[in-house]
Amino acid sequence: MKLVFAGGGTGGHLYPALALAQNWRTNHPEDQIIFVGTTKGIETSVVPQYGFPLFLIPVEGIPRKFSRDAIKKLLLIPQSLIIAYRFLKKEKPDLVIGTGGYVSFPVVYAATLLKIPTLIHEQNAYPGIANKILARKVNAVCLTFGEAKQRLKARKIYETGLPVRSEFLQNKREDLREKLGIGEKELLLVAFGGSQGAQTLNRVIGYLLPELIKRPHIKVIWATGPKNYENLKQTYINLPEQIKMVPYIDNMPEVLPAADLAITRAGAATLAEIAAAKVASVLIPYPYAAENHQEHNARTFANHGAAVVLKDSDCSEEKVKNTILSLIDNPDVLIKMAEKAQKLLRQDALEEIIKIIKSLLRQTSNKKN
Template structure:
């Protein structure tokens, strides 16, 4: 059996695909799994570390905003579809799974035309353009949030929750071991700040507001992912940081870092929140304000309402408000523990099992039709 996974560009699209692929391989160790991505995405460095072959196709995604750039990309879609057709005809997979991103649309769309069984996963409450188009053609649409089904048409919807890589679940139970490995002392607090795989200017600004206090408190440690584009400028701006303040472009070992944290400062994408929940970590959430239908704030409020996070709006992140919101948390270890416990309750535990079950059922249906 051969399966193709198409998803990437950013971590929010790639990591769900990796989680599903890992789980499938555990259940079907003899099956072959291939990933399809583009040269521009983080999949070029991440997927090989997981041991899966990666095929790079010169494909383009569907832009959300209307512009001259949009028109150029729309003209490239036929070429992307041809590339996807050629790839699928050559590999002859038994199933194609799409999780969004540049490569997902043309590969999944081509698979539907070739009558290959197809499954897509929509991570957000407000579906992306590509998944809205694909939903009416694929065999199964898996949803993190059931309400996303109200915003798209499909043959079959399944509310499965968000598939999280197994390392987050296992490492959440090894917190002390991870902290020791990272050099975090018994009496120290570890803050982890990141803005997704591309970084976030507002997250970096917020950390800048907190740095003087972090420098004054010897019991505070910080791992700060600036994003690749911002790293050099910030490294020059904040020279001679102590060893306990670690600035990096990107955290590529997040399953070993996030579960060790006492507090995360981050955006509120569905992937990030699922990993926070699996890691049982409290968070200060600063939703990306330009996300479709403001879905990140919608995501964040669910965590806030369950006592797992505190919300700061991007436009309101003044130095005074940031310090007044975050510094008291650092002086309230009991509150952080309660928030961590609540975060752990936010994740659906059987997401991967359900998605794998749907895939197995579709393949069985295909086999029965052949017979």
């Protein structure tokens, strides 16, 4: 069997695909798996680390505002569709799986034109335009949130949850903390804005730094985002050892489960990993996400007592300090929040999607025979 995964641009769309691909490779080592990604996405560096072949197409995200650049990027869609069509016609995969991001649309759409069985995973409660179009054409749609069902028309819809990499569940917190040099009475704060970084989160950490430095038992891993790293490194010279600034955390399963508090955006994949890692969080939803889905995701966690939500527009220095320092100074509260976060994880998400993949492949095999 040959499977093609199309998902990327950001870690939120790539890592669910990697979770599925890793599981499939472990249990079906004789099968072939190929990833399709974009030339400018995180997948160009991450996928090779996992040992999967990667085919690249030139599609890019389209700016919401009308401009010459938006037109240029819009024209990349038909070009990428043609490239994807030729690639799939040559490779003849048994199944194409799309996990979102702008690479997913041309690859999955091309597969439907070639009558190749297809599956897409919709991460958010409010599906984007691409998945609304694809849902009508693919063989199966898997959902993280059941309420997305009312916003999609599809042949078959399954509420599966969102798959996370097995390392999140397998890695032991104590071992990870020892490896990172975190003492028994120390707290680890991890701040990250996804694979692209987030200026608001960087500003939040900037507000907190003087107070954090006064608390030497607080250790910080601060992922600035690759684009912001050099500037921030020059701004914050001579940070104490307790504050570790990095461009990006590429080994998140070895960091997040060791944390006591995460400060981050509220993408669906990030929240699934937070739940799997059993960690309390302060969530700052990206305000320009389609259908404001990050706000919805964050409120779900907050309503269950698993997170505190700060609006992007409400991150004043005073509000940030009052909110986050009150959590840091009350470790018992963080423990309770972490326990509630863990309860929000759909433990069988990966297995459920694997079952659907097997079912689609059986149908394909029966048709061939």
